[in-house]
Amino acid sequence: MSTNVPTTDVPPPRTRLPWWRAMLFGLQHVIVMYTGCVAVPLVFGAAMGLDQRTIGILVNADLLVAGVITIIQALGIKKILGARLPVVAGASFTAVTPMILIGEQYGLSAVYGAMIAAGVFGVLVAVPFSRLLRFFPPVVRGAAVTMIGLSLIGKAVSMIFDDGPADGQQLALAGGIILVILALMRYGRGFLSQAAVLIALVAGTLAAMALQLTDFSAVGDAAWFGLPQPFLFGAPTFPIAGIISMCIVMLVIFTETTAYLLSIGETIGKPPTQGQLSRGLAADGVSAVLAGLFTSFPDTVFAQNVGLVRMTGITSRNVVAIAGGILIALGLVPKMGELVASLPGVVIGAVSLVMFATVAGVGISTLAKVDFGDLSNFLITSIALGIGMIPVVAPQVYADFPAEVRIIFGGAISSTVIVAFTLNLVFNHVRRPQKKAKTPA
Template sequence: MSEAVHPVDEMLPPAKLFTLGLQHVLVMYAGAIAVPLIVGRVLKLEPEQVAFLISADLFVCGIVSILQSLGATQWFGIRLPVMMGVTFASVGPMVSIGLAHPGAEGARMIFGAIIGAGIVGILIAPLVSRMLRFFPPVVTGTIILVIGVTLMRIGISWIFGLPVGPTAPKIVNPEHAAWLKGISDMAAAGGATLPDQPRGFGLAPTMDNPAYAPVKNIVLSLVVLAIVLGVARYARGFFSNIAVLVGIVAGGVIAALLGMMSFAKVASTAWFAPILPFHFGTPIFDPVLILTMVLVMIVVMIESTGMFLALGDITGRRITRPALSAGLRMDGLGTVIGGLFNTFPYTSFSQNVGLVGVTGIRSRFVCVAGGAIMVVLGLIPKMGALVEALPTVVLGGAGLVMFGMVAATGIRILSSVDFKTSRNNLFVVAIALGFGMIPLIAPDFKMWLPHAIHPLIDSGILLASIAAVGLNVFFNGAGGDAEGAREAAMAAEA
């Protein structure tokens, strides 16, 4: 290699590029499939549609990773080894939309909000670096902590069952329902003296639901968790980094052996299918939903700024303001592409930044190769169908680790915050955390507030973000800087 070629621009042999690129894919795979699974099931889509969301996500992950690492004109792409994936920060708002508008309509509203927010993200990218002062580690750490805690609810529901619907802890006693139906039929019969059933009258659930938290589900989740922990504890290097993926694969094998997993839809799914835009129809552009996603984009771009600065230190390439703006514009463009192709907002994955530091391989073409592999996986529908076929209980055992690690990352960032001499930081964390818990503990808190603002306040992540920024400015002023963002990112991927 010529000394004039920076390690970031080094072109490795094809076999090595493929191997190292596949390594990056495996490290991020579990995180990449989690969001489409969450959103697809909240939207109550058919299994085939959820599988399509997974394929679309893998496809766009690959495209955006290639554009970010390779660069697309001087305006887009950081040109560093970056793997892009769906940000967990967007899950809360999307789940809120999905619960209020299930089905294709909700999907169209989500994708419209994502496209709108991505366009705004492209426009504001040059301004984000000037907003760093509003996001010191005490703010970013708190936001990431709330993201993790919010996602833990989803992981726990994957294990035990959703608190509403077919897996609700309590159901209506069938004998009581039969008796009420008999009385209602008698009241409706001609000449009956019984009064008609009052409008809206119904029975309350009083019977334990055998579909909620069956022991075999709990045991399987614990087995998956044990496998993840065992791999993380005893494996070394690369295999330690893919502990969650190993746990999911092992859990899927066990579930299949126990007859808990059906491969019928996998067998009937095609081997190849293109990912076409607007699969669910024309996106719906709601201003409040777009504003909600714009707030998510700002948080995501601040996080990306820290990741880019940390990656610059790891690779030995100085990050200039134009390069930073190009990377952040790619976050925005990637989000627009995501919305067009039926998927979600994108950001750099911290675990892949950490892998660059662990392996010492700084070539951006490794992530270009990883992106190409993701594109191919996205074009193979059987991969998406196989992931969709996994019982949620398997994902729940891995989700405890995956989502818990997000919360732990927030705690790690907060560990660098000075709470002794700056005791006001305690107020920032405590109150912002409380705001983030409101939708989890009291989901109907907004019932008397204007319906138009419900999507904006229904996400604990957004409430915590707004509270943390406001409280930090109130107590500490706007004192964040690029060094603080870099340190927070280094703590997140360490």
């Protein structure tokens, strides 16, 4: 498969669906990504010792910025910003560890100052970064997307069992939800197939209520309306070390987003142009600037939503724009956000397991296009996935390394991307492969 991109920017059509179907499909996107999105402020807030009220403000800001960037990515701002593709944006876990390290060293005002600086950096380098597309052939992005799916499965399992041992009720409920999704996807027709995830979520929640596995008490205490507070932790400061760390994070986020945008292009049958890629990456940079202003987090394209588009075949940009509107509403109405947050972990986890497995499947389908008769491609994939699994199976390995090393290699996704990118550069660009070899059986 060629890595050349089209020169004419022709985004997928904004398919006109009945309003109620578009709303349901948009809600389906939000529910699928919600837990992963709000987990970022929850983890960061807990690590920094913030009180519950402050963490709630971070969650609201997180949802608001994600909604704005999702709408920008879906509909675009002329030919200035946004990929104009059916993708949903959300807070990136890549930024959490460096943000915690910067906060511990320099304070919370430095976290958001460094984020603003990194966002400006991201906007400036979006165009040159998009020109590196030839260095992201199927062997690189296939390995990256496969690892994205595999590395996230552990988070889904943790949600199902609430980080504890397997429980019979939870296991049975999660298995039932997965079976409902599979049955509807495989044997359902039209709306039933397309809304399989949402139907399974509703059915799973009702079953969880019958089993007394739900708790919606926090919804009554949440406010009806709330606005994020700019510069919540004071005027931003700009330590050089913090800025460098967050700029590295921005480049890692760019590699993730590039892989996602190319994957969604394969799904809809229209590879994104270089212009779409650069505008999509620039939107990531803008998200970091907005996050710095409103104490949120840098956004990236969410893997589970890429998987959802693949599963349902709903490629309408209007649907994801509606999802962005719902996210904004959730950010401005804490009571609504708390309602979604109160959905049982076992239900969200079971759905997420299917979504993350689907993402891994998208990566595998990309790798299927690779010529593994070429020993270089075989080595690139094998070594990248092997090194990428290190933080998954042995997360303590990099614990004592400097922050810069942990930022790059402490994450399964970033380490896989960097290894695959580097090996492809060495084997296929710096020095052309000299031989063909049969891969091991």
